[in-house]
Each structure stands twice: as structure tokens, then as C-alpha cells.
Amino acid sequence: MQVEPFTFNPFMTNCYLCHDQGEAVLIDASCDAEAECAQVKEVIEEYGLDVRHLLLTHAHVDHIFGCRFFEEQFGQRFKAHEAAVPFIERAEEQAAAFGVEVDPPSMPTTFLAEGDTIPFGDVTLEVLYTPGHSPDSISFVHRPSRQAITxxxxxxxxxxxxxxxxxxSRAQLLDAITEKLLPLGDDVTIYPGHGPTTTIGQERAQNPFVQEALQQ
Ligand SMILES: [Zn+2]
Ligand SMILES: [Zn+2]
Incomplete structure (x- = not known):
């Protein structure tokens, strides 16, 4: 599985295009301007990718700015955890609180939960429920290539x-990290919602919050 990272919008939110054998999934459409969405579209066209699924790690406003654009582009809705519903319902309110505007995504018709699988190309992504930062937070894991979008x-x-x-819930978040992410293994690459790509091993060794969680 190849992962193409992008960083968009004033919140510097990452968007990931994952592809394999000519098929792709788009995770978190954080692009908030037409030019940003066009950048992703260009890469999709350059590789000639068939986008099979549009996915959200969670529905905070900084992760959904570009959802409408891709819904219309690919004639499909984003899939998210069902706890995303009230966040999508209140997306405009959420955006106003941060001084920005959003055209909210359509309500998902397919909801994802722990253990669900998402096939594309020769890849099957596995869904992990990783709440705490938000009640709808999920992670997408591909164990064979040791990669996770979290x-x-x-x-x-x-x-x-x-x-x-x-x-x-900070306690829930620390549990999600120690019980769901760390067991994936130190060699797993983590593609986070913000900031640079890292690994489980690097965070286990250096991340003060992870070390605090492990001491509890
Ligand atoms: Zn968030
Ligand atoms: Zn975010």
C-alpha cells in the first residue's frame, strides 16, 4: 500500500490518499480550498486511480472541509463511525466556533466500527475504534505493510x-493508544492527523504522554 500525504487548511490537517494496484481510498478530506482539493485530484488522475472508498478518521471540522468536493467528484459518501453523526449535524456551528466556514458532508449511510474491513486493490484495511480525542475516532490499519492512519x-x-x-476523554484516549495502537508493533508507521509521520517504536521511546500512559 502506497500512502500519499497532504497537509491542508489553517489547522494544518493531514489528508491521506492510500493506493494499491490502481485502486484507492481517501482518508480525511481536509482540503478547504478548491486549489487544495485540485491537488489531490491531480495525484488521483496522475496515477489513474479508481477511488473505492471515502473515509473519515473522525468528523472534526478541520478534517471535513473538502468532503463535498470529493462526494460530488466520485458519486459516493464518506464512511465514518456512527458517533460522527452529531458532529456532522453541528458542523457549521463547529466551524463558526473556530471562525471558519464549512459546507458539511452528506450524512454517512455506511458506518464503520471496530473490526470492519475496507478492501481496495490487494489491500484490506482494518478498522480500530480509538476514541478519546472524539467519540467517533477510528484508525485504519494495514498490518502486512506495517502502516496505520490514525x-x-x-x-x-x-x-x-x-x-x-x-x-x-483523556483516559479513553490513553487506553486507545496503549491497548489498540502500541500492540500493533514498534515497526508500524503512523500517519497522524497532524504533524509528521512517525512510528510506534519512536513514540514508545520518546513520547512523554505514551510513557505516562504506560506507567499507569
Ligand atoms: Zn480532531
Ligand atoms: Zn484534527
Whole structure:
């Protein structure tokens, strides 16, 4: 599985295009301007990819700016955890609180939960439920290639925010990291919602929040 990372919008939110054998999934359409969405579209066209699934790690406003563009482009809706529903319903409100505007995505008709699988190319992504930063946080894992797209759960030297946001739980977040992500193995590459790509091993060794969680 090849992963093409992009970073978009004033919140510097990552968007990932994962592809294999000419088929792709788009995870978190964070592009908030037509020019940003066009960048992703260009790569899709350059590789001649058939986009099979549009996916959200969670529905915080900085991850959904470009959803409408890709829904219309590919004639399909984003798939998300069902706890994303109230966040999508309140997306415009959520955006206004941050001083930005959003054209919210259509309500998902397919919801994802722990253990679900997402096939494309020769790849089957596995869904892990990793709440805490938000109640709808999920991660997408491809064990054979040792890669995981984890949204706002684990960052390089940091973790997802649990203050000033609705329905967060720091304890749940630390549990998600120690019980779901760390067991994936130190050689697994993590593609986070913000900041640079890292690995489980690097975060186990250096991340103060992970070390705090492990001591509990
Ligand atoms: Zn978030
Ligand atoms: Zn985010």
C-alpha cells in the first residue's frame, strides 16, 4: 500500500490518499480550498486511480472541509463511525466556533466500527475504534505493510487534544493508544492527523504522554 500525504487548511490537517494496484481510498478530506482539493485530484488522475472508498478518521471540522468536493467528484459518501453523526449535524456551528466556514458532508449511510474491513486493490484495511480525542475516532490499519492512519490519536511527541472540545476523554484516549495502537508493533508507521509521520517504536521511546500512559 502506497500512502500519499497532504497537509491542508489553517489547522494544518493531514489528508491521506492510500493506493494499491490502481485502486484507492481517501482518508480525511481536509482540503478547504478548491486549489487544495485540485491537488489531490491531480495525484488521483496522475496515477489513474479508481477511488473505492471515502473515509473519515473522525468528523472534526478541520478534517471535513473538502468532503463535498470529493462526494460530488466520485458519486459516493464518506464512511465514518456512527458517533460522527452529531458532529456532522453541528458542523457549521463547529466551524463558526473556530471562525471558519464549512459546507458539511452528506450524512454517512455506511458506518464503520471496530473490526470492519475496507478492501481496495490487494489491500484490506482494518478498522480500530480509538476514541478519546472524539467519540467517533477510528484508525485504519494495514498490518502486512506495517502502516496505520490514525487521525488525532497519536502524534509525534504528542497526543490528540482532549481539552476545549466536546465529548473527549483523556483516559479513553490513553487506553486507545496503549491497548489498540502500541500492540500493533514498534515497526508500524503512523500517519497522524497532524504533524509528521512517525512510528510506534519512536513514540514508545520518546513520547512523554505514551510513557505516562504506560506507567499507569
Ligand atoms: Zn480532531
Ligand atoms: Zn484534527
Amino acid at each position: 487521525g488525532d490519536v497519536l502524534f509525534q511527541n504528542s497526543i490528540g487534544r482532549t481539552q476545549g472540545l466536546p465529548e473527549t
